[in-house]
Amino acid sequence: xxxIQPILNGEVRAAARLxxxxxxxxxxxxxxxKALFPxxxxxxVIGITGNPGAGKSTVVDAMIAHxxxxxxxxxxxxxxxxxxxSGGAILGDRIxxxxxxxxxxxxxxxxxxxxxxxGMSRSTFDVAHVLDAMGYTRILIETVGVxxxxxxxxxxxxxxxxxxxxxxxxxxxxxxxxLLEVADVLVVNKADREGADRTERxxxxxxxxxxxxxxxxxxxxxxxxxGTAEGSGIAELAAAIETHRGKAWQGEGAAERAIxxxxxxxxxxxxxxxxxxATRAMAARGGLHEIAQSVAERQRDPWTIAEELVEKL
Amino acid sequence: xxxIQPILNGEVRAAARLxxxxxxxxxxxxxxxKALFPxxxxxxVIGITGNPGAGKSTVVDAMIAHxxxxxxxxxxxxxxxxxxxSGGAILGDRIxxxxxxxxxxxxxxxxxxxxxxxGMSRSTFDVAHVLDAMGYTRILIETVGVxxxxxxxxxxxxxxxxxxxxxxxxxxxxxxxxLLEVADVLVVNKADREGADRTERxxxxxxxxxxxxxxxxxxxxxxxxxGTAEGSGIAELAAAIETHRGKAWQGEGAAERAIxxxxxxxxxxxxxxxxxxATRAMAARGGLHEIAQSVAERQRDPWTIAEELVEKL
Numbered sequence: 016x017x018x019i020q021p022i023l024n025g026e027v028r029a030a031a032r033l034x035x036x037x038x039x040x041x042x043x044x045x046x047x048x049k050a051l052f053p054x055x056x057x058x059x060v061i062g063i064t065g066n067p068g069a070g071k072s073t074v075v076d077a078m079i080a081h082x083x084x085x086x087x088x089x090x091x092x093x094x095x096x097x098x099x100x101s102g103g104a105i106l107g108d109r110i111x112x113x114x115x116x117x118x119x120x121x122x123x124x125x126x127x128x129x130x131x132x133x134g135m136s137r138s139t140f141d142v143a144h145v146l147d148a149m150g151y152t153r154i155l156i157e158t159v160g161v162x163x164x165x166x167x168x169x170x171x172x173x174x175x176x177x178x179x180x181x182x183x184x185x186x187x188x189x190x191x192x193x194l195l196e197v198a199d200v201l202v203v204n205k206a207d208r209e210g211a212d213r214t215e216r217x218x219x220x221x222x223x224x225x226x227x228x229x230x231x232x233x234x235x236x237x238x239x240x241x242g243t244a245e246g247s248g249i250a251e252l253a254a255a256i257e258t259h260r261g262k263a264w265q266g267e268g269a270a271e272r273a274i275x276x277x278x279x280x281x282x283x284x285x286x287x288x289x290x291x292x293a294t295r296a297m298a299a300r301g302g303l304h305e306i307a308q309s310v311a312e313r314q315r316d317p318w319t320i321a322e323e324l325v326e327k328l
Numbered sequence: 329x330x331x332i333q334p335i336l337n338g339e340v341r342a343a344a345r346l347x348x349x350x351x352x353x354x355x356x357x358x359x360x361x362k363a364l365f366p367x368x369x370x371x372x373v374i375g376i377t378g379n380p381g382a383g384k385s386t387v388v389d390a391m392i393a394h395x396x397x398x399x400x401x402x403x404x405x406x407x408x409x410x411x412x413x414s415g416g417a418i419l420g421d422r423i424x425x426x427x428x429x430x431x432x433x434x435x436x437x438x439x440x441x442x443x444x445x446x447g448m449s450r451s452t453f454d455v456a457h458v459l460d461a462m463g464y465t466r467i468l469i470e471t472v473g474v475x476x477x478x479x480x481x482x483x484x485x486x487x488x489x490x491x492x493x494x495x496x497x498x499x500x501x502x503x504x505x506x507l508l509e510v511a512d513v514l515v516v517n518k519a520d521r522e523g524a525d526r527t528e529r530x531x532x533x534x535x536x537x538x539x540x541x542x543x544x545x546x547x548x549x550x551x552x553x554x555g556t557a558e559g560s561g562i563a564e565l566a567a568a569i570e571t572h573r574g575k576a577w578q579g580e581g582a583a584e585r586a587i588x589x590x591x592x593x594x595x596x597x598x599x600x601x602x603x604x605x606a607t608r609a610m611a612a613r614g615g616l617h618e619i620a621q622s623v624a625e626r627q628r629d630p631w632t633i634a635e636e637l638v639e640k641l
Contacts, residue, residue: 045631052629068381270624277623277630282610284634289602292638297595310590311583316365317590318358321597325605 017043017050025088025149027122034124037141040291048141051148058090058147060154061256062172064194069178070204073239075157077246081253082153083120090146090154092139093125094168122146136167137287140280143171169197170279174259176252178202179218181210195221198232199259202252206236233258296324330356330363338401338462340435347437350454353604361454364461371403371460373467374569375485377507382491383517386552388470390559394566395466396433403459403467405452406438407481435459449480450600453593456484482510483592487572489565491515492531494523508534511545512572515565519549546571609637 021029036044063078065071075091082089124146126138139156146154158168169175177198201222203214215234222232233255237248263272297303309315334342349357376391378384388404395402437459439451452469459467471481482488490511514535516527528547535545546568550561576585610616622628 049629049631052631053626056626273624274617274620277620278616281616281620281623281630281634281637282606284630285606285610285637286603288634288638289606290599293595293598293602297598303591303594304587307587307590307594310594311586313366313369316362317594317597318362318365321594321601324594324598325601 017046019047019050019054019148022047022051022145022148023054023150027119030122030145030149033145034142037145038138048144051144055144055147057150058143058152058154059174059260060143060156060172062156062158062169062175062197063178064158064169064175065178065202065204066159066180069180070239071157071159071178073246074176074178074202074204074237074249074252075155077237077239077249078155078253079121080246081249083118087153088120088151089122090143090149090151091121091123092142092146092154092156093123094139094156094158122149122151136171136283139168140171140283166194166197167279167283170276170283173264174199174256176200176202176256178204179214180205181208181214199263200252200255201232201234202248203234203236204239206248207238211236231259231262293325296327330359332360332363332367332461335360335364335458335461336367336463340432343435343458343462346458347455350458351451361457364457368457368460370463371456371465371467372487372573373456373469373485375469375471375482375488375510376491377471377482377488378491378515378517379472379493382493383552384470384472384491386559387489387491387515387517387550387562387565388468390550390552390562391468391566392434393559394562396431400466401433401464402435403456403462403464404434404436405455405459405467405469406436407452407469407471435462435464449484449596452481453484453596479507479510480592480596483589483596486577487512487569489513489515489569491517492527493518494521494527512576513565513568514545514547515561516547516549517552519561520551524549544572544575606638609640 022033033044033047037048061078063071063075072093075093079089079091124142126142143154143156156168156172175197177194177200179202181203201218203211203218205211215236218234235248235252235255237246237252239246239249263269306315306320310317310320335346346357346360350361374391376384376388385406388406392402392404437455439455456467456469469481469485488510490507490513492515494516514531516524516531518524528549531547548561548565548568550559550565552559552562576582619628619633623630623633
């Protein structure tokens with residue numbers, strides 16, 4: 016019997032246990048997720064991404080403080096290896112985060128980006144659903160925005176915020192290649208730095224090159240300060256997110272958008288389940304070492320062998 | 329009949345056509361790859377990765393010049409959206425690369441990082457095999473080293489070079505989280521910048537925390553200058569790569585290492601083929617829109633539906 020009541024009551028220890036069990040792919044954890052699903056759909060999910068060094072986690076920190084001040088419960092999923100929220104964090108950063116750790120209105124979950132082959136977005140979906148069922152009304156998902164995985168993760172968000180800073184030079188290209196396409200709100204952080212005007216102009220220019228929906232993306236300047244809701248521009252950022260929410264998720268087209276989001280999630284879950292099968296099949300296959308040896312020695316080609324292995328699944 | 333002779337002759341136009349056909353997943357292109365496989369295995373594959381802004385592509389450029397000066401043919405696979413070698417490059421960078429475009433001893437292929445869901449490493453393997461069969465003796469694979477995909481790509485390399493720079497501060501964490509584990513050679517680029525000593529010390533410290541193979545990783549300082557083999561430290565970098573090659577691929581354990589590499593590639597190909605199937609299955613399924621709607625409206629949970637879809641594959 017699946018007892019979802021502790022999760023629905025927002026009990027942190029029960030949730031932490033469930034998340035661990037989900038990591039371990041325990042069948043009963045999946046049953047729990049299925050049982051929780053009808054109780055989800057209340058949270059508003061915000062993705063925050065951008066180059067390393069853009070100050071994403073400081074923006075996230077200021078947003079937590081902002082939403083907490085407004086009385087909201089905030090869940091955070093950190094899938095950014097550079098984030099102080101995530102497991103890879105150095106001690107100093109961990110300590111800086113302790114303040115939130117003591118706030119029962121904030122739940123922070125970091126996901127390892129290693130060993131989650133093709134499963135990072137699945138894990139993000141899963142954790143976001145648990146937080147949603149627990150009653151967190153804002154869910155912030157922080158990723159480093161470079162790889163395809165991260166773009167997939169952002170599909171789980173209602174509003175995607177892309178953070179950049181002045182002075183990255185050519186690295187603004189990293190945003191161009193993919194992220195700009197998913198951005199609903201753009202942030203120029205550390206806006207007191209030299210070059211903020213130019214960065215904003217560059218972003219506007221790149222938005223103009225986008226497929227005709229230029230006007231839908233707001234650019235907000237912030238000077239985020241860790242742990243204070245008053246970080247310059249944070250209220251404006253929250254307002255820009257609300258504007259996007261109103262346009263995208265409350266008017267015409269919202270239902271279709273929700274269906275697209277569900278479709279993307281289904282596709283991701285199918286892919287992840289197939290990947291699990293492949294991993295199990297490869298592990299179970301005792302003769303794999305000999306097969307790999309024949310490939311290493313160029314006796315057999317890997318494409319034909321892969322086809323044969325897939326046929327046998 | 330599969331005519332691989334033009335590829336074996338190193339004909340650039342035939343190779344470009346094959347790579348396009350591979351992108352389009354044409355069955356005859358795959359047959360070509362299979363037929364080429366016995367002719368591969370001569371190239372030495374070097375992966376170059378690191379944070380955006382570390383100057384990877386300048387290092388790659390200097391390495392091209394170095395190996396060309398030594399009379400080697402050099403193939404480049406760029407899967408880095410920030411790289412001037414890649415398709416996302418701005419015009420200025422493209423022009424800077426023209427010099428190599430006119431050198432028949434250099435072949436540069438950039439891979440889009442979008443729309444290659446889980447298939448980026450497969451595409452890299454495929455292109456590297458074509459370049460190998462064409463007679464390129466050095467193959468340089470450049471990626472942005474953040475996501476899981478990129479780490480997978482690096483498994484295709486014989487030697488992995490991780491490039492960093494002084495002054496990235498906390499962003500060195502991005503290397504810590506994953507990349508350091510795959511590094512065979514570490515580069516401190518822009519070593520004339522302030523903080524190079526500290527960066528090197530930090531890297532040494534992080535290597536010490538690694539599982540006991542600290543001494544196997546050389547740290548090289550470079551001041552790479554685009555397009556000249558004389559970029560300070562590039563000869564040392566090439567020497568460090570040769571040292572690693574000797575230790576890893578010419579002595580004891582080399583055969584086992586080759587088998588591991590083949591195993592990783594097989595696993596990747598199996599995953600990619602399953603992902604193709606999933607994509608086709610999802611596309612073929614006319615009722616997906618209705619199913620997704622039932623998920624969007626919380627009537628059915630996506631995990632159960634995904635299980636059902638996988639069962640039907």
